[in-house]
Amino acid sequence: MEQRRRVRRVHRSVSSFSISTILSLSLSLSLLPFLCNTECSRNTAISMGREEETMEDHCLPKSSMAGGGLIVGNYCHDVLFRDGVVVGEGLGGAASFLSNVLDPLSSNPSLYISKVGPDFSYSVSHAPITSTSSQTTLFHAHFPSTPGGGYHGDRVLHCIRTCEPILPSDIPSYKFEFGLAAGVAGEILPETLARMLDLCRVMFVDVQGLIRIFDSEDGAVGLIPLRSTAFVELIPRIGFLKASAEEAPFLDLEELRKVCCVIVTEGKNGCSVYWNDGEVNVAAFPAVQIDPTGAGDSFLGGFVVGLSWGLAVPDAALLGNFFGALTVGQIGIPKFELSLLKAVRQELERRGTQYSEHCQRKLSVSYQKSVSHKDFQEFLFRAAELYGSCSSDGTRESIHIGDNGLCELYDGHSKIL
Numbered sequence: 001m002e003q004r005r006r007v008r009r010v011h012r013s014v015s016s017f018s019i020s021t022i023l024s025l026s027l028s029l030s031l032l033p034f035l036c037n038t039e040c041s042r043n044t045a046i047s048m049g050r051e052e053e054t055m056e057d058h059c060l061p062k063s064s065m066a067g068g069g070l071i072v073g074n075y076c077h078d079v080l081f082r083d084g085v086v087v088g089e090g091l092g093g094a095a096s097f098l099s100n101v102l103d104p105l106s107s108n109p110s111l112y113i114s115k116v117g118p119d120f121s122y123s124v125s126h127a128p129i130t131s132t133s134s135q136t137t138l139f140h141a142h143f144p145s146t147p148g149g150g151y152h153g154d155r156v157l158h159c160i161r162t163c164e165p166i167l168p169s170d171i172p173s174y175k176f177e178f179g180l181a182a183g184v185a186g187e188i189l190p191e192t193l194a195r196m197l198d199l200c201r202v203m204f205v206d207v208q209g210l211i212r213i214f215d216s217e218d219g220a221v222g223l224i225p226l227r228s229t230a231f232v233e234l235i236p237r238i239g240f241l242k243a244s245a246e247e248a249p250f251l252d253l254e255e256l257r258k259v260c261c262v263i264v265t266e267g268k269n270g271c272s273v274y275w276n277d278g279e280v281n282v283a284a285f286p287a288v289q290i291d292p293t294g295a296g297d298s299f300l301g302g303f304v305v306g307l308s309w310g311l312a313v314p315d316a317a318l319l320g321n322f323f324g325a326l327t328v329g330q331i332g333i334p335k336f337e338l339s340l341l342k343a344v345r346q347e348l349e350r351r352g353t354q355y356s357e358h359c360q361r362k363l364s365v366s367y368q369k370s371v372s373h374k375d376f377q378e379f380l381f382r383a384a385e386l387y388g389s390c391s392s393d394g395t396r397e398s399i400h401i402g403d404n405g406l407c408e409l410y411d412g413h414s415k416i417l
Helices: 094-105 190-199 230-237 295-308 313-328 338-355 373-386
Strands: 042-048 051-057 069-072 076-082 085-092 111-113 137-143 156-161 178-181 203-206 212-215 221-223 240-244 261-265 271-275 278-282 406-408 414-416
Touching: 069 094, 069 190, 094 295, 094 338, 156 221, 178 190, 178 295, 190 203, 190 230, 203 295, 240 295, 261 295, 261 313, 271 313, 278 313, 295 313, 313 373, 338 373
Parallel strands: 069 111, 069 178, 076 137, 178 203, 203 240, 240 261
Antiparallel strands: 042 051, 076 085, 137 156, 212 221, 261 271, 271 278, 406 414
16 A cells, blocks of 8 residues: 655644635625835726725834834755756745845835844844844755656755754834745744734745655655645735735636736746736747756746835736746846846836825726737837847847856856756
C-alpha cells in the first residue's frame, strides 16, 4: 500500500469553512478606497463597475500616522540549482523584490517588517528583526535542463528551513495608507493578517503566503485550497488578492471576486483582473525568462505604486506587468537602471497631477482601462528601449547565455546562471 506523504502546514486549517458562508458580509468591506497621503478629511469615490460608493475618511492624529505602506514578509536566502549543480545564490524573499520597486517610485516611504536569523549577512535598506531562536528562511530552487510542469512549472522549490513567524506584536500601532502581506514560507499568521487589516486602510495580499504547504521530508512546496485555511474568514476585508496562474485553481475565483478584487498573473499572457461584475485582461511585456523568482513580487510592487499615483486598476496592472517582465530577465533581485526608474517616476507624477490638490480631493479606483492606457503602454516600451532593456519589438535584446555559462545583462554586468 502506497504510503501517504506527510505534509506540514504552516498555518491552521478550517476545512469546514466555505467562502460562500461569508458572502453575506457587506461588499463595502471588500474594497476600501486606496487613499493618497494626506491628513485632511476628504470624500473618496470608489468606482465599482456600475456602482459608486462614497465614504468619509476622517483624519487621524498626526502622531498615529506612519506614512505610506506597511510591508510584511520575510527575507530569505535562495540557492539555485540546474541539473543538481549550484549555479547561483543570493538574497531573496518578497520584501527584497518589493522594496526594489516601491522605494524609488513611491511618493511616501513604507515600513517593512521582516524576520531573519543571526546568520543573515546581507546589507538591506530596511533592517529586519533578528530572531534568537531560528535561522534565516532558506529556499532551494531546482531548474531542469528542459521546462517541467507543476507549481512554478519551470522550477521545483524546496523550503529547507523557515524563520519564526511574524507576530501581531511585531507590528507597531500606527495607521497606514495601505498594507501589503507578502509571505513566502508561512511567516504571516492569520492573526498577523488580521492585525494588518485593523491598521491599514486597504490591503494587498499575495495568496502564496496563505496557501503554501511544505513536505515534511524534503520541504517541497505545494498548495492547498484557500477555503481550507483560517485566512478565508478575512477575505472580505482584503482589497486586492494577487495569485499566479498556478495558484488560481486553488481559489474559488467566482466566489472571491464577489468580495474582493482578484488579480491573476499569467506570464506571457499578462494578467487578468476580476471584480464583482467584470474582468479585464492586461497585456504582457515580452521578455526572455532567465529566472522567474520574484516576478510576482515585482508585479505587485508596480501595481501598488500605480494605484498610489492615481492610475486606473488596468493601468496599474500594466505597470506591474512591466516590472515583472524586467525581473524574469535577471537572476535574483533585478538591477533596474536609475535612468529608467527616473523616467517612470516622472511619468507617474505627470499622470498623477489630477490628484495633486492636498485636501478635499477624490480618488477613483476605476476598473476600466483609461483613455490613455495604450499611450502608457507605449511609453513603457519606449522607456525600456531607450535605457537598454528592450528592443524595438519589445523583446530583450541584450540578454544571452554565453558558452561560459554567464548571463550577460543589459547593464553590462554578469551573473552566474
